[in-house]
Amino acid sequence: MKEITITTHKMASAHAAGWHIWGWEIPVYLFLGGLTAGILVLAAVMILRNKGKEYPVATNRVILLAPIFISFGMLALFLDLTHKLYVWRFYTSFQVTSVMSWGSWILLLVYPVNILMILATLEEGYPKLYGWIKEKSVSIGGGRLEGIFSSLISFSKRHIKLWAKIAIPVGVGLGIYTGILLSAFGARPIWNSAILGPLFLVSGISAGAALIVLMAKGAERQYFAKIDMMLIGSELFVLFLFFVGQLTASASQQEAIRLLIDKSIMAPVFWIFVVTIGLLLPAFFEWLETRGGEIPAWLPPSLVLFGGLALRFVLVKACCLWREMSIEQLL
Amino acid sequence: MKLTKKKYAMVIDTKTCVGCGACVVACKTENEVPEGRHRDWIVEEVSGTFPNLQMEIRSERCNHCSNAPCVHACPTGASHYKKGTENLVLVDENKCTGCKACMAACPYEARFTVPEGYTSKCTFCSHRIEKKEQPACSTVCPAQAIYFGDLNNPMSAVSRLLRKRKFKTLLPEVGTKANVYYLV
Numbered sequence: 001m002k003e004i005t006i007t008t009h010k011m012a013s014a015h016a017a018g019w020h021i022w023g024w025e026i027p028v029y030l031f032l033g034g035l036t037a038g039i040l041v042l043a044a045v046m047i048l049r050n051k052g053k054e055y056p057v058a059t060n061r062v063i064l065l066a067p068i069f070i071s072f073g074m075l076a077l078f079l080d081l082t083h084k085l086y087v088w089r090f091y092t093s094f095q096v097t098s099v100m101s102w103g104s105w106i107l108l109l110v111y112p113v114n115i116l117m118i119l120a121t122l123e124e125g126y127p128k129l130y131g132w133i134k135e136k137s138v139s140i141g142g143g144r145l146e147g148i149f150s151s152l153i154s155f156s157k158r159h160i161k162l163w164a165k166i167a168i169p170v171g172v173g174l175g176i177y178t179g180i181l182l183s184a185f186g187a188r189p190i191w192n193s194a195i196l197g198p199l200f201l202v203s204g205i206s207a208g209a210a211l212i213v214l215m216a217k218g219a220e221r222q223y224f225a226k227i228d229m230m231l232i233g234s235e236l237f238v239l240f241l242f243f244v245g246q247l248t249a250s251a252s253q254q255e256a257i258r259l260l261i262d263k264s265i266m267a268p269v270f271w272i273f274v275v276t277i278g279l280l281l282p283a284f285f286e287w288l289e290t291r292g293g294e295i296p297a298w299l300p301p302s303l304v305l306f307g308g309l310a311l312r313f314v315l316v317k318a319c320c321l322w323r324e325m326s327i328e329q330l331l
Numbered sequence: 332m333k334l335t336k337k338k339y340a341m342v343i344d345t346k347t348c349v350g351c352g353a354c355v356v357a358c359k360t361e362n363e364v365p366e367g368r369h370r371d372w373i374v375e376e377v378s379g380t381f382p383n384l385q386m387e388i389r390s391e392r393c394n395h396c397s398n399a400p401c402v403h404a405c406p407t408g409a410s411h412y413k414k415g416t417e418n419l420v421l422v423d424e425n426k427c428t429g430c431k432a433c434m435a436a437c438p439y440e441a442r443f444t445v446p447e448g449y450t451s452k453c454t455f456c457s458h459r460i461e462k463k464e465q466p467a468c469s470t471v472c473p474a475q476a477i478y479f480g481d482l483n484n485p486m487s488a489v490s491r492l493l494r495k496r497k498f499k500t501l502l503p504e505v506g507t508k509a510n511v512y513y514l515v
Binding site: 001003082086087090095097100 | 375378381402404405408430432437443
């Protein structure tokens, strides 16, 4: 028998203030970051392969949404900070050993690359918006503003392949980092697996592909539905490796992963919402569609997006749960 | 002569600690720790099968690790080793964003956020060390179970105790190289 009693207050859950670590903000950010990474990588690949005519949404249109998603993600991150006025401190230093520091600088790289890609594809992707901006720039700032706008556009267009080449490592970096952010904590055995990096990257690219499927029509939709099916397959495989890794690691990791197998409410949540609804069902629907089945077009990609968000919620929440449970054992 | 950095350590005798909680109260008063938060706490661990039971009482706090995961995880450098020491972990509240990466990184759950938003924890009473005084918890201990000193000085009380007695640290398997030692 071993019983541990804490006779004076430890910093423990309901028994103490200031104990909370991460709530809903972090999974939302991790999802939006992954989605942005997926959009960047897929759009860059399509630009490099000159697929503007064949796949207009993926090449020229979807990229406009990336800065919106990442900005909402960063807003969620900001909401999570408890010492908000000091947020600028992220950008007064670079800490080599801190994944979060790497992430904050990667986020700063994402914006310019993203905006240059938007400028380079705006005319083809959103001709009406492009025309409107051009017209407004003439009416507001006269020829000078219009001149700046046109030269920015032509500069971006001239080097479009270069932006795409930069966007791929930046996107992959962003996607992997969202996973490593969780995995780099030896104190949290359920996260302590570097395979979360590839897992979140594949899941992010899959979410990006799902978004393109939602927006596209005809041949493009079918093409990306197929790509998404392959990505879902890869994600299931990486998820399997995550379980193998955790189940064969140290005792604390074996115990922690059982939260997702049989030890907590997170187990049914994980298998129903992440694996079944978020991965297996959309893969099945997309497969049915290739066989000529009638499935509402919005359904499979929506499920994929939902699954991506659910995966991050489950992982973040499972760790909080593990923390509470290990403290409850102590009390 | 080369000046060596201080390696501050606390040695806590589980054989004499009675778990009275004076260290907890002294810390709260000395450091004006906000309501609901504690920088140190008492743990009683009972093991064995009745009637052969054993009890160990520990006064626990931040372990001021030589390989501190909170310092490595901090994105802004707010969590840092105090200058001139190998292991005294402090938080610079003017650099802390309240991202809580350090709290996620600490296997001892020694950190918390204060109402102002930044994270806080035991400092080994750094302000008292500067005045050549002992940490508050150590000075009030009625059982004289808490020793504090520099492990890089072989003549310090902590060095001598660790040479003489059997000891353990908490969660050695996480590789933090904790510097709060428990005599067993």
